[in-house]
Amino acid sequence: MPILNIQNLHKEYGRITAVNQLNLTIEAGSVFGLLGPNGSGKTTTLGMILGVTNPTSGAYSWFGETGSHEHRKRIGSILEKPNFYPTFSAYKNLQLACLIKEVQESRIDEVLEQVGLFERRHDPFRTYSLGMKQRLAIGSALLANPDILILDEPTNGLDPKGISEIRQLIIEIAQSGKTIILASHLLDEVQKVCSEFAILNFGNLIHTGKVDDGFGDQVLIEVSADDNLTLEAKILGYPLYEKHRWLKDKIEIHCKSNATATDLNQYLVTNGIYVNHLTVIKKNLEQQFMEILSQNA
Amino acid sequence: MLRLFKIEYFKLKNSKYFWILLGLFGVFLLAVPISIKFFLDYLTSIGEDFADLGISHSDMPFFDFVDLWQNLTWIYSLFSILLGFIMVISISNEYSYGTVKQNVIDGLSRKQFLWTKISFIIGLSAAVSLVALVIGLLIGFAWSPTKDFIFIVKHIEFIPAYFLHLVAFQLFCLMASIVIKRPGITIALLFFYIFMVEPIVSTLLIYKYKLVFLGNVLPIKAIGNIIPMPWTKYALKETQTSVGIDDLGILIVYIILIYFISEWIAVKKDLR
Ligand SMILES: Nc1ncnc2c1ncn2[C@@H]1O[C@H](COP(=O)(O)OP(=O)(O)OP(=O)(O)O)[C@@H](O)[C@H]1O
Ligand SMILES: [Mg+2]
Numbered sequence A: 001m002p003i004l005n006i007q008n009l010h011k012e013y014g015r016i017t018a019v020n021q022l023n024l025t026i027e028a029g030s031v032f033g034l035l036g037p038n039g040s041g042k043t044t045t046l047g048m049i050l051g052v053t054n055p056t057s058g059a060y061s062w063f064g065e066t067g068s069h070e071h072r073k074r075i076g077s078i079l080e081k082p083n084f085y086p087t088f089s090a091y092k093n094l095q096l097a098c099l100i101k102e103v104q105e106s107r108i109d110e111v112l113e114q115v116g117l118f119e120r121r122h123d124p125f126r127t128y129s130l131g132m133k134q135r136l137a138i139g140s141a142l143l144a145n146p147d148i149l150i151l152d153e154p155t156n157g158l159d160p161k162g163i164s165e166i167r168q169l170i171i172e173i174a175q176s177g178k179t180i181i182l183a184s185h186l187l188d189e190v191q192k193v194c195s196e197f198a199i200l201n202f203g204n205l206i207h208t209g210k211v212d213d214g215f216g217d218q219v220l221i222e223v224s225a226d227d228n229l230t231l232e233a234k235i236l237g238y239p240l241y242e243k244h245r246w247l248k249d250k251i252e253i254h255c256k257s258n259a260t261a262t263d264l265n266q267y268l269v270t271n272g273i274y275v276n277h278l279t280v281i282k283k284n285l286e287q288q289f290m291e292i293l294s295q296n297a
Numbered sequence B: 001m002l003r004l005f006k007i008e009y010f011k012l013k014n015s016k017y018f019w020i021l022l023g024l025f026g027v028f029l030l031a032v033p034i035s036i037k038f039f040l041d042y043l044t045s046i047g048e049d050f051a052d053l054g055i056s057h058s059d060m061p062f063f064d065f066v067d068l069w070q071n072l073t074w075i076y077s078l079f080s081i082l083l084g085f086i087m088v089i090s091i092s093n094e095y096s097y098g099t100v101k102q103n104v105i106d107g108l109s110r111k112q113f114l115w116t117k118i119s120f121i122i123g124l125s126a127a128v129s130l131v132a133l134v135i136g137l138l139i140g141f142a143w144s145p146t147k148d149f150i151f152i153v154k155h156i157e158f159i160p161a162y163f164l165h166l167v168a169f170q171l172f173c174l175m176a177s178i179v180i181k182r183p184g185i186t187i188a189l190l191f192f193y194i195f196m197v198e199p200i201v202s203t204l205l206i207y208k209y210k211l212v213f214l215g216n217v218l219p220i221k222a223i224g225n226i227i228p229m230p231w232t233k234y235a236l237k238e239t240q241t242s243v244g245i246d247d248l249g250i251l252i253v254y255i256i257l258i259y260f261i262s263e264w265i266a267v268k269k270d271l272r
Helices: A042-049 A069-073 A090-101 A107-114 A130-142 A160-175 A187-193 A228-235 A261-270 A285-295 B002-013 B016-045 B067-077 B080-097 B099-106 B110-143 B149-154 B158-180 B183-208 B212-216 B219-225 B231-235 B245-268
Strands: A002-013 A016-027 A031-035 A057-062 A075-078 A148-152 A179-184 A196-201 A204-210 A218-225 A241-246 A251-256 A275-281
Touching: A002 A042, A002 A179, A016 A042, A016 A179, A016 A196, A016 A204, A031 A042, A031 A187, A042 A057, A042 A148, A042 A179, A069 A075, A069 B099, A075 A130, A090 A107, A090 A130, A090 B002, A090 B099, A107 A130, A130 A148, A130 A160, A148 A160, A160 A179, A160 A187, A179 A187, A187 A285, A196 A285, A204 A285, A218 A228, A218 A261, A228 A241, A228 A251, A228 A261, A261 A275, B002 B016, B002 B080, B002 B110, B016 B067, B016 B080, B016 B110, B067 B110, B067 B158, B080 B099, B080 B110, B080 B158, B080 B183, B099 B110, B110 B158, B110 B245, B158 B183, B158 B219, B158 B245, B183 B212, B183 B219, B212 B219, B219 B245
Parallel strands: A031 A179, A031 A196, A075 A148, A148 A179
Antiparallel strands: A002 A016, A002 A057, A196 A204, A218 A251, A218 A275, A241 A251
């Protein structure tokens, strides 16, 4: 059963069409990435399905029912930036969210631990750093233990440790069978956590598909050895070799689709080369994304 | 509805400005009748009466039952602005912090959000009216020469009238905040409108252009008219000493109008 069904959703701001006749279905359990350049309509789309932006026309349904505020109590969301009461502590802000969502306050400590704000829970929100505010927003989204999480740029403002923690958290939540809708322009982020994605451009849906885990009919392998020049000479003879290019201190080899890391390694060892680095590269979403955007330009 | 009230109460009880404004208001509720009592006693003690003005404070039965309800609620109605400001700050903060958006995302409908405020206005007005009733009874029993039941309840309708006045006034402030959305500007404009624009326009309409009805039907004037100014009767002028049906009608029309305007804006406009 689709968990979210969007039909002909449309939003105009004066002359600007922010979202153009959008149709989209998101199945339960999927981790869905919503991609698009700045101003492509991601936040507007999420704003509409979360009741803060009035659609010019069109409709959406949650769990097969016409969307209403009752559904939103069971959906955890972040929209654009963390919005909290600046003079209230994290704890008080979450208490208020509990009142609105009608959930038990016992969840508060759990989520504060989960997002690493437990120690600072009694400090006023306005004294938090941007990353801490963002963490509180994520904590608040997790409060009702929702089946659906909607995250608009969730790692915005986080430090690298924070980013990887939040991504890990998203992946864990996804593994527990929840549905996640992630809007981002960080392709790498979507690549790491999403199973499917859609691309918006100027409000138009220009692509939906799965996040590829292969590189089409090629396999990309990155290698380096102590002596990269000898390595370069040898790989030319690899039977599955197609082409290669230099990275900074590594070589990226495009191989035929039946190549594997083991196979290449075996070949190199028999040719007297011991690699110090060997990785199979997954298809880069960024390349996919740029390709699709340029096709639709 | 109780849940919506609790949501607003939670926000306010954790906000300093609420306690400051409410405390100030509470101080006035108590201090006003007490200081008037002291003032009248003082006048008696120095033997002053305003015979040449045609008023005698001994004829000024401020605390006598029958008169007391109108006197008390009229004076109290001058301080309604303090309660109005609670709403102004509460609502405009929500817009500037973006917390309206968050409340809606978390699971309130926009109409429910509006009703968290309205339910609080109703609850607070009811509580304040009740306090006014209790204070009225206390000072009446202490200082009124007549304590007959029939006199006590004769114009006790000013208490429910005061309740409606409070609701209407705070709704007016709510509407202004929803339209303007910035706390500072809303307060400044409200001050300007309530104490400058409307009194001038209304005086001009009533006394210069003789458009009495029009002058009385301006919102703040109409919200005040439900409790007519009592003092002129002590100068033996003709004074309205009960709640007028026409005033009540106009006030109720205002309450309905203000509600629908606020709802229209709160529900139809995007939260950005
Ligand atoms: N309140 C508004 N008034 C007028 N135009 C708006 C408003 N909100 C959004 N827009 C316009 O709608 C379009 C889509 O904006 P939106 O915020 O949905 O983009 P986005 O995909 O979320 O971008 P970003 O990656 O920068 O967050 C933009 O052209 C924007 O200028
Ligand atoms: Mg956005």
